[in-house]
Amino acid sequence: MAEATIDRLVTAATPFEDAFRTLIEGDGAQAPANIQSLRFAAFEAFRQLGFPTTKNEDWHFTSVAPIVEHDYLHVTTPSGDVQRAALAPFLFGRSEWHTLVFVNGRYAPELSNTGGLPKGVTLLDLRRAWREAPQLTQPVGSITSYHSRAFTALNTAFMHDGAVLSIDRDVEVDMPIHLLFVTDAVAAKSMMHPRNLIVVGRHAKVKVIESYVSLSDAVYLTNAVTEVSVADGATLHHYKMQREGMRAFHVGTIETRQARDSHYISFSLGIGGSLTRTNIYTTLGGEGCGATLNGLYMLDGEQHGDHQTQIVHAQPNCFSRELYKGVLDGQSHGVFNGKVYVDPIAQKTDGKQTNNTLLLSDKAQIDTKPQLEIFADDVKCTHGATVGRLDEQALFYMKSRGVSRQLARELLTYAFAADVLETIEQDSVREELERMTLRRFMTVAGER
Amino acid sequence: MSLLEIRGLTASVGDKPILRGIDLALNAGEVHAVMGPNGSGKSTLAQVLAGNPAYDVTGGSVTYKGQDLLEMEPEERAQAGIFLAFQYPVEIPGVSNAYFLRAAYNEVRKARGEGEVDPLEFADIMEEKLALVDMDPAMLGRSVNTGFSGGEKKRNEILQLAVLEPSLAILDETDSGLDIDALRTVADGVNKLRGAERSFIVVTHYQRLLNYIVPDFVHVLAGGRIVKSGGKELALALEEKGYDWLTEGEAAGVTR
Numbered sequence: 001m002a003e004a005t006i007d008r009l010v011t012a013a014t015p016f017e018d019a020f021r022t023l024i025e026g027d028g029a030q031a032p033a034n035i036q037s038l039r040f041a042a043f044e045a046f047r048q049l050g051f052p053t054t055k056n057e058d059w060h061f062t063s064v065a066p067i068v069e070h071d072y073l074h075v076t077t078p079s080g081d082v083q084r085a086a087l088a089p090f091l092f093g094r095s096e097w098h099t100l101v102f103v104n105g106r107y108a109p110e111l112s113n114t115g116g117l118p119k120g121v122t123l124l125d126l127r128r129a130w131r132e133a134p135q136l137t138q139p140v141g142s143i144t145s146y147h148s149r150a151f152t153a154l155n156t157a158f159m160h161d162g163a164v165l166s167i168d169r170d171v172e173v174d175m176p177i178h179l180l181f182v183t184d185a186v187a188a189k190s191m192m193h194p195r196n197l198i199v200v201g202r203h204a205k206v207k208v209i210e211s212y213v214s215l216s217d218a219v220y221l222t223n224a225v226t227e228v229s230v231a232d233g234a235t236l237h238h239y240k241m242q243r244e245g246m247r248a249f250h251v252g253t254i255e256t257r258q259a260r261d262s263h264y265i266s267f268s269l270g271i272g273g274s275l276t277r278t279n280i281y282t283t284l285g286g287e288g289c290g291a292t293l294n295g296l297y298m299l300d301g302e303q304h305g306d307h308q309t310q311i312v313h314a315q316p317n318c319f320s321r322e323l324y325k326g327v328l329d330g331q332s333h334g335v336f337n338g339k340v341y342v343d344p345i346a347q348k349t350d351g352k353q354t355n356n357t358l359l360l361s362d363k364a365q366i367d368t369k370p371q372l373e374i375f376a377d378d379v380k381c382t383h384g385a386t387v388g389r390l391d392e393q394a395l396f397y398m399k400s401r402g403v404s405r406q407l408a409r410e411l412l413t414y415a416f417a418a419d420v421l422e423t424i425e426q427d428s429v430r431e432e433l434e435r436m437t438l439r440r441f442m443t444v445a446g447e448r
Numbered sequence: 449m450s451l452l453e454i455r456g457l458t459a460s461v462g463d464k465p466i467l468r469g470i471d472l473a474l475n476a477g478e479v480h481a482v483m484g485p486n487g488s489g490k491s492t493l494a495q496v497l498a499g500n501p502a503y504d505v506t507g508g509s510v511t512y513k514g515q516d517l518l519e520m521e522p523e524e525r526a527q528a529g530i531f532l533a534f535q536y537p538v539e540i541p542g543v544s545n546a547y548f549l550r551a552a553y554n555e556v557r558k559a560r561g562e563g564e565v566d567p568l569e570f571a572d573i574m575e576e577k578l579a580l581v582d583m584d585p586a587m588l589g590r591s592v593n594t595g596f597s598g599g600e601k602k603r604n605e606i607l608q609l610a611v612l613e614p615s616l617a618i619l620d621e622t623d624s625g626l627d628i629d630a631l632r633t634v635a636d637g638v639n640k641l642r643g644a645e646r647s648f649i650v651v652t653h654y655q656r657l658l659n660y661i662v663p664d665f666v667h668v669l670a671g672g673r674i675v676k677s678g679g680k681e682l683a684l685a686l687e688e689k690g691y692d693w694l695t696e697g698e699a700a701g702v703t704r
Contacts, residue, residue: 415542
């Protein structure tokens with residue numbers, strides 16, 4: 001069976017050959033020469049790698065077979081029919097935030113809001129950046145590596161749109177910047193490879209929200225890569241909101257490089273898609289850095305959601321904090337794999353990782369795997385994972401006060417998720433996620 | 449017609465029978481004390497009346513306001529006016545007392561065909577109820593029972609009782625673990641809530657509580673049956689003589 005799978009995966013690369021040729025010869029030829037050569041190298045790497053199988057340690061609990069089964073069109077021209085009003089549910093009630101909107105993988109200037117950006121902030125779509133500010137796009141491909149990662153290789157080969165955000169040194173941006181990737185029914189059977197770059201200058205501070213949402217239940221593949229550079233003393237709050245359509249496939253990789261005394265605070269929400277994989281990698285590349293990687297996944301039905309995180313402590317005196325919580329209902333399958341690597345020179349590393357999952361049904365399943373590789377001898381690193389069910393005692397207690405079973409379940413679920421949601425600094429984002437957690441509990445919402 | 453009528457009630461936990469045939473009738477406005485040694489089944493009786501799924505009812509009937517109580521879900525019982533003050537109130541981290549209380553209050557109101565109240569209206573209601581049990585309003589902002597002292601937990605139970613205004617309140621060893629001052633506060637709260645339209649079943653191991661909450665009737669439970677019923681003077685007799693004189697012959701399964 002394993003051999004048959006490998007055969008299929010190799011031949012499955014063929015439709016990608018056609019799509020790649022079309023990209024290189026057509027619309028994509030507008031990219032700078034260095035990007036073109038990067039694409040060729042990445043596509044060659046993808047040819048060599050093929051799609052990962054469950055024999056690959058990083059994909060042990062997630063089979064990409066459902067993704068590979070489909071042929072995808074690579075849409076390179078603007079498409080779709082999305083009205084501004086349709087985006088309202090995804091804007092956290094804050095339409096004034098600077099927002100780049102992408103529809104079916106392509107930048108949609110008419111839906112975006114880039115007017116009046118603060119001084120020192122550059123926010124462009126990738127294609128415009130290639131034309132008008134090529135120096136800004138220099139780091140593309142230098143932070144993340146495609147050599148051992150098929151999906152990143154595929155993204156690198158097919159990249160042709162996305163967001164470029166650059167914050168000058170010492171600039172503190174008050175309002176969050178929102179990168180909103182939306183699909184509609186036109187996205188059916190297509191693949192999108194958004195490529196983003198976020199560069200935060202020395203002592204700058206900014207919050208960025210990266211949203212993947214859908215207005216349809218079409219089958220499509222989002223394969224996004226975001227490269228992030230956080231300079232000395234800078235702080236980036238980076239919220240990833242994965243709310244894809246319920247039949248969609250999503251692979252999203254964020255790779256961050258942190259310089260001395262920088263702080264990277266990540267929150268990853270995973271609630272959409274039929275099969276999704278989120279990779280969040282950060283390298284603490286200077287002394288005095290801090291990384292906080294938190295997240296919440298809530299799955300139901302037959303959803304499969306996989307979170308992989310990797311924190312590389314490459315320098316001494318850094319800390320990392322990680323709290324991932326999951327709520328699994330129906331026959332859903334959650335995966336959490338948290339790697340923490342401590343380099344031999346990374347003394348005084350202070351790391352803590354926690355993964356808690358709440359199973360709401362007997363058929364829901366979680367695979368959780370902390371992976372600590374510690375090569376320094378003077379460090380403090382802990383990890384812990386728990387899997388639990390709703391507390392029957394608490395359920396009875398609440399019901400004995402007249403609270404319905406449904407509401408009691410929702411309140412206890414909310415309570416389970418509350419502490420990780422509380423870590424979100426941006427009020428409107430936190431409140432929106434709290435509402436989502438309490439979906440059917442609107443009638444008595446208002447206070448906690 | 450009685451408010452509550454229990455006939456031949458038997459119940460077990462797993463294979464172990466605990467209640468072996470309880471008969472008890474209670475009218476509106478009455479306070480009944482249920483006393484008995486450890487393991488006599490008095491807490492089981494309280495839990496069964498509230499509908500705790502951990503106990504299996506194996507026989508008998510319970511009629512409440514003319515309805516078959518045993519057919520009702522715990523939340524339906526609460527909405528119909530039954531309240532159980534837990535011996536060990538459950539901690540619910542992450543859900544604030546205020547949120548929980550208002551959710552419960554609105555569910556009970558909905559069941560009675562009354563409108564829901566918003567947070568501001570509810571705050572006014574709470575002000576009065578907090579005073580009744582001498583509780584610090586700051587407790588409302590804390591997670592339900594989480595990190596509360598024993599006395600605070602019991603006071604919180606009485607606060608819930610005051611808010612939900614049940615027709616039948618069952619106090620399951622509310623005095624356990626309380627010092628005399630906390631006991632007095634809790635008992636004062638209960639006494640203020642007594643009235644012609646509200647009945648109580650006060651389950652206790654000690655006569656001490658009954659000095660403060662004076663019952664109309666006292667029942668002694670042993671080996672899963674009521675072995676003696678009487679007026680409040682029965683409690684005093686028990687204090688003096690202990691349970692042994694009543695439980696001889698019923699001693700099976702009784703620990704002292």
